[in-house]
Amino acid sequence: MNERPRLKEHLANLLNALTNLSPSRNLISQLILLLPKDLAIVEHSYPELTTASAKEILQLLGIKFGDQVRREKGFAEALYLHIHKTFDWLDNELVYHRSGQVVKELDVRSEFAKLLDIDQRNLPNPYMEWAKLVLRKLSNEQLGRKVINFIRMLLSHESIEIYNSDLREPSQWDTFEKEVTEKLKVNPAEFEELCRLTIGDPKLGSEELYYTGSRRYTESQAVLNHSEYHLDFVYKYSHYLYYGGYYGGRSVTERYAFRHKETLKKLLEGFEE
Amino acid sequence: MAREVEDFKKHLLNFVNALIAISPSRNYVTQFLYLIRINGSIDYRIAEEAYPDIVKDDYTREAFAKIFGINFADKITLNTNGYGYYLTSFIDEVFKLFENSDFRGKVSSILKDEFPEGVPNLAREWLEVRLEGLKSEPTYGQNSIKILKEVIKIGRLKVEDLERKLNLRRGYLLQCLNLLELYKLVERDYDGSYKPSESVRKYENVLEGL
Numbered sequence: 001m002n003e004r005p006r007l008k009e010h011l012a013n014l015l016n017a018l019t020n021l022s023p024s025r026n027l028i029s030q031l032i033l034l035l036p037k038d039l040a041i042v043e044h045s046y047p048e049l050t051t052a053s054a055k056e057i058l059q060l061l062g063i064k065f066g067d068q069v070r071r072e073k074g075f076a077e078a079l080y081l082h083i084h085k086t087f088d089w090l091d092n093e094l095v096y097h098r099s100g101q102v103v104k105e106l107d108v109r110s111e112f113a114k115l116l117d118i119d120q121r122n123l124p125n126p127y128m129e130w131a132k133l134v135l136r137k138l139s140n141e142q143l144g145r146k147v148i149n150f151i152r153m154l155l156s157h158e159s160i161e162i163y164n165s166d167l168r169e170p171s172q173w174d175t176f177e178k179e180v181t182e183k184l185k186v187n188p189a190e191f192e193e194l195c196r197l198t199i200g201d202p203k204l205g206s207e208e209l210y211y212t213g214s215r216r217y218t219e220s221q222a223v224l225n226h227s228e229y230h231l232d233f234v235y236k237y238s239h240y241l242y243y244g245g246y247y248g249g250r251s252v253t254e255r256y257a258f259r260h261k262e263t264l265k266k267l268l269e270g271f272e273e
Numbered sequence: 274m275a276r277e278v279e280d281f282k283k284h285l286l287n288f289v290n291a292l293i294a295i296s297p298s299r300n301y302v303t304q305f306l307y308l309i310r311i312n313g314s315i316d317y318r319i320a321e322e323a324y325p326d327i328v329k330d331d332y333t334r335e336a337f338a339k340i341f342g343i344n345f346a347d348k349i350t351l352n353t354n355g356y357g358y359y360l361t362s363f364i365d366e367v368f369k370l371f372e373n374s375d376f377r378g379k380v381s382s383i384l385k386d387e388f389p390e391g392v393p394n395l396a397r398e399w400l401e402v403r404l405e406g407l408k409s410e411p412t413y414g415q416n417s418i419k420i421l422k423e424v425i426k427i428g429r430l431k432v433e434d435l436e437r438k439l440n441l442r443r444g445y446l447l448q449c450l451n452l453l454e455l456y457k458l459v460e461r462d463y464d465g466s467y468k469p470s471e472s473v474r475k476y477e478n479v480l481e482g483l
Contacts, residue, residue, distance in 0.1 A: 007326045007333070010301040017294035020287055027284045048280040053383060057285065060376045078366035085359045096354035103354070111336040 008116060015112070015124060018086050021079070022126035024133055028058070032079050033230055035063065036070035084207070084232070087127040093259050095222070097210030102222075128263050134229040135267055143193060146184045148271045150194045153180060154234065155261055155268075162236070163254040173256070199234045199256065200225025209235060217242060222257070233260045286387055289380055292367050295360075298398040302327075303364060306341060306351065310361035311457050314348035319455065371395040397476045403456040404483060410452065416441060417449040418483055421458055421469070425477060429468040 023030035031042070031049055043050045049058060055065060062074030071077050088094045094105040113120040138147045153176075154160075162173040177191060186194065200206070204226040213219030217240075224235040237257045242250045297304040305324050309315050321328045328334055328345070337343055342355010351358040370376055371394055381391040407421075408414050416439070423438060424430050432450070436443055450467060453459040459467045473480070 007301065013294055014300055014302050017291040017300075020291040026288050026291075027280075028288045048277045048284065051277050051281060053278070053379075054281045054285075056379055057376075057383070060373065060379060061370070075366050075370045078363055082359065082363040085356060089356045094356060105339070105342070105356070107339045108356075111339045115333065115336050115340075 019124040019126055024129035032076050033083050036068050039067055039069055042069045090125055091127040091260055091263055095209050102210055132267055134231055152268055159255045159257040161255045165252045197228055200227045233258055296395045298402040306357045307361050309351050314350045317347050320349050368396040400472045400476050400479055407456055413449045413452050417452050420449050424467050425469050429466045431466045
């Protein structure tokens with residue numbers, strides 16, 4: 001504590017360590033991020049992590065092996081949360097609520113680059129690395145190019161209204177679904193699968209990004225449902241309007257809004273339409 | 274099977290090394306963040322003296338505020354939604370993991386070439402670093418160690434007792450106690466007496482070497 005350490009070196013070390021903990025660089029983190037999974041799938045996909053000695057270590061980290069492999073409360077759960085925060089942080093996407101204001105950290109990468117005296121493009125970006133792997137994997141799966149194009153279609157919108165309590169006509173989402181069905185030639189089951197892979201699967205848990213107003217009279221709320229590979233770029237934004245005083249009612253609008261947009265758009269350039 | 278074992282070893286080493294590298298005992302940046310976290314806040318003046326290259330330089334200070342969500346005012350605090358706060362919460366979990374002797378034992382047996390002396394207990398190491406830091410403080414260091422040893426010996430002591438036992442002026446004594454509190458080596462109890470902190474109680478033998 002009394003020494004004059006080289007700050008730059010310590011910052012770079014920290015950044016390297018955080019990047020090495022990310023799922024694109026480390027199989028242990030990758031498994032922790034993707035749980036729960038069936039044991040048979042884990043044994044097939046991660047033979048390195050299912051040897052007897054590996055299982056012993058993973059159990060000590062808080063992974064429970066049964067017919068299903070899942071995270072338990074403890075270190076594995078803490079790492080899972082930490083991976084998400086680091087994804088958002090190093091991709092300038094950390095969004096939260098502070099004293100009634102919604103704050104988005106936009107300068108992390110540029111400030112880091114200045115402190116380290118390097119080009120921003122040379123800074124590690126764990127979300128981008130992970131998304132690249134996921135997009136490659138998705139593009140090689142059954143729905144292949146359809147998933148890639150579905151993501152493109154989603155990201156071409158600023159946001160898409162999915163529900164409006166004051167409207168009786170089809171929502172923007174209904175129109176979007178029709179457009180996807182026609183353009184990508186997908187059936188309803190495939191559309192549902194596309195949504196599960198990208199918009200989120202409630203079974204995988206959700207996270208409240210922020211809310212404004214009070215808990216009783218919430219003005220707005222942003223909730224993220226995690227998706228199978230945790231691309232996690234779509235969140236549901238709800239806005240509430242109260243009328244008629246204490247015994248009055250409220251109108252609700254719900255929209256899908258997008259995060260990590262620039263990063264994903266850049267990555268999608270590398271994939272065929 | 275041998276290939277799987279080797280592959281796991283490689284990933285485990287990478288994983289453990291990354292966790293060790295973010296520990297406040299090894300990294301100046303996380304040390305600064307963690308000290309703010311465990312204290313709730315730190316006096317600007319104290320931080321400026323202890324971490325001049327972060328706090329004194331306007332440019333670095335402002336960059337740190339944006340990167341880690343730090344509020345620099347008379348008291349320096351972490352924004353509870355900022356990355357610095359999340360990271361320090363994660364460090365708490367890293368400490369718990371490395372305190373687990375089963376975890377250290379199993380990892381050490383797999384990575385015996387990489388860690389011939391075993392995987393470190395990072396919580397204990399963090400205590401050692403705090404004590405070293407305290408000891409090397411030129412004005413208050415040596416006497417702070419004496420005070421800490423006295424508090425450990427008796428279990429809990431009031432300022433008046435310490436004043437009498439160690440024959441130190443009250444003002445000076447309070448500065449030493451502030452330093453001990455900052456490093457979370459002692460805790461103040463409801464009646465104003467001081468007692469050793471939990472980590473000191475847990476690893477009391479670390480003090481024997483001082």
